[in-house]
Amino acid sequence: MTVLDAYKNCTLCPRDCKVDRTQGVLGVCGESSICRISFIGPHFGEEPSFTGTLGSGTIFFSGCSSRCFFCQNYQISLQHEGRTFSSEQLFSEVKALAAKEVHNLNFVTPDHFWPHIQALCAELTKMGIKIPKIFNSSGYQRPELIEAYAQCMDIFMPDFKFAEPELAKQCMKDEQYPDIALKAIREMVRLKGFLQPWDPTGEQPARQGVLIRHLVLPGHVENSLKVLRLLHQEFGPGIPLSVMSQFCPVPGCSGHKEFQKGLQAGEYEQVLGLVKALGFERVYVQELVEKTAFLPDFHDPEDPFPGNRQRE
């Protein structure tokens, strides 16, 4: 079986498009079988467990199967910014990235290019390159594929975006997201456990396990409260979380009234109030700022994250 075979009748994600991407037919993710990437490089905008002191070795894939209209990475997920990579180029650039002594390889939105990544991981293992690998995803994964991901990856960093089916339908056109994501994350936790070591100073970067991210959306505090209750009920207070406030309106938000301004302090405080009341023990929170230095501009060929440059 070659890398390309899995793209011929594509069922790599819950959209189940069954299109032949090798013939250039596009499914919901909008990408053919030619691997496309927008940015490869050290990145300092992740949580300290991943950024550590040397940065996270990020690989941002173009396209996305979730396609939320508010996506903060919309230039790559919805507008498909990026350049093509052969398998050889991918291997050589990722090898060079690992040699920069970053703490991990961080595959961002990897599911629709999984066959390329799986082959890449096999090559890295053959070369004796041992570095924690992160599956950094939307949470919208086929639960039955998690075992295969876990054979290559050490860390899962899924989003859990929506507990409300109606909101999922409005934002990404699939009301099944809450069920699908919960099943997928359950598998991730079963296979890898909670993130460890847990060191929010970043002195000891994470080597294995699961951390769940949730972006609080303006006008939808109730969704966030349901997310927290669900995760608490499912995994208990020890599950590592990152509760994010960095929502910023992007062009796709026009036409969606409540998404046209940033998150209000009162909304974030209400969510953090429940984090405290439920007794979650391992939580990253963010400072509520108008615009984060890590809101990317993928039109910048050097480095899309102004926050990375500010460190130089």
Ligand code: SF4
């Ligand atoms: S990876 Fe893309 S083409 Fe394949 S099932 Fe998902 S959305 Fe459809």
